[in-house]
Amino acid sequence: MINFRYHVVSLTAVFLALAIGLVVGTAALNGPVADSLRENVNGLRKDNSLMRQSVNDMQKQLETEEDFIGEMAPLVLTGKLTSRRVVVLTLPSGRDQTEGVVKMLRTAGADVTGRVTVQDKFVNPDSNNNLLELAVTAARPNSAPTANLPGNGHGVETSSALLANVLLERPAGSPTVSEADRRSVLQKYAEAGYLTPEDRITGAAEAVVLVTGQPYVDKDSAKKDESVVKVAEQFDRAGAVVVAGMGSTGGNLVAVVRGDPVLSQTISTVDNANTVQGQLVTSLALAEQLTGKKAGQYGVGDNAASRLPKLPE
Template sequence: MINFRYHMVSLAAVFLALAVGAVFGTAAANGLASDVLSDSLSAAHKANKQLRQTADDLQAEASHKDDYINETAPAVLRSTLVGRRVVVVTTPSGRDHADGVIEKLELAGAAVTGPIDIQEAFFNPKDKLDLLALTRRSAPSSTLPANSDGVETASALLAKVLLTPDPPGAPLVASRSVVLSAYADAGYLTGPKRIDRPADAAVLVTGAAYVEQDSADRNRAIVTMAAQLGTAGRIVLAGTAAGDGSAIEAVRGDEALTGRISTVDGVAGAQGHVVTALALAERIAADRVGSYGTAEGADALTPRQR
């Protein structure tokens, strides 16, 4: 008869066999999995190396493209803005892109005033009543928008002093200086406090849309400024992109604004700088308006050459 001790030894043998099998099975499986994982890692490293090389090649290509654009710009822009006076106005996000735009405008022969750097306070909703009061004090007799929108009223006055032609025989140098000095002294802009003559056209350079608190109000304020400049004279709005909330997107989506404001996206690069100068030349010489660049809403990459 099988006794209890035999049962215990048998059960122990069974459990031992299971344990040994599990150990050897796991070792074998781990060996196979390790080989598969090693192969996958090796393939991933190779793919990553290839992607890095591709990225480096694309970066070099982009750099060479800018070099090509800069080298051909003199031939493309030559004399397109000779004898024209242009004022460059920047928003806080567009300040870093203004130098490239100014360089191409001057290469085209323009006499550039600016940049006039509009400060954050100008677009801050909390400062709109102070901005409105300052504007009223600076030009009490001017015909300005009769509302409580400080940005609209101040932008209308700036547009007037920067773009409206002087009356015959009565230059408005003093009044322009009063307005520009008032805004500069209050911290709403930096730039020249005296402009002897109004400009023939303006470029408003902006960048990425606001995304923080009060972003919707601030983004609308930039569009408001563009609209007032476009009401007073010829203007090109140059921005980095046409994404959600951007001034470029807002103007391109507004039929009334697209009828009087040319837009250029991609102003962070050399191509955008050249196209901005070409768009301004078209705006002045042919009185044509267009939307240029590669972003959504653009009609063409560059203005048509005629």
């Protein structure tokens, strides 16, 4: 029969073994294993510090390069767009790069007749009927031609055609839109929350720069991206167009234009307009459109023809 003393001795042996194990294990860790772990941790810390320094160096290099491009811009752009009238239309995803694009246009001598920001509501599928009604009734100006407005029931397309009519100059022989009607149309769209004029429109432009960015990613993304293309198509029918974008994949406007054999013949694109380099190239691409009557696809994407238009010798 196992007595109480036997249990005490057994438990004592177990606890003694655990204590010996802890002492031995601690001693082992305090030896080569601990030294190895310390070396690994120190190595990782050093690698992390080096990578952080590398990122900082690259960021400084990028900033230096952009500063250099900014300083070179007057030498490259001066006179390229002198007295050319340009309206800047910012699509919802392009707000961050608009100021840089406008700065380069003015450096090139362009007369920026105005800046208009399109709101997300404009390309929302739920706005279709309201946009259609606004274009054919409420906002229709007396002096702007409406016979060429699309009659397919697409609100964004019809409203874009009307806005192109009033923001861009009409072909020779066509009625001239009065300043009062131009202001009235923009005011009605602004009051309805579809766009925001950033400053006073000073007259009809001969070209438009569409500033855009990445495609939509929500549940209505396909319809919204299609509407963005409709905006570009209607302004392309009325005047010279350069799309100043960010990236050239994923179905954004730059990618769609470059992938369309018809649009790519008349619409120029720049896929890095979020950088100083791309903003400078946007002005060069517009000059090529207006003086050479030629469209080109520029930037750093795989589907770009070159980084910038060929400068005259």
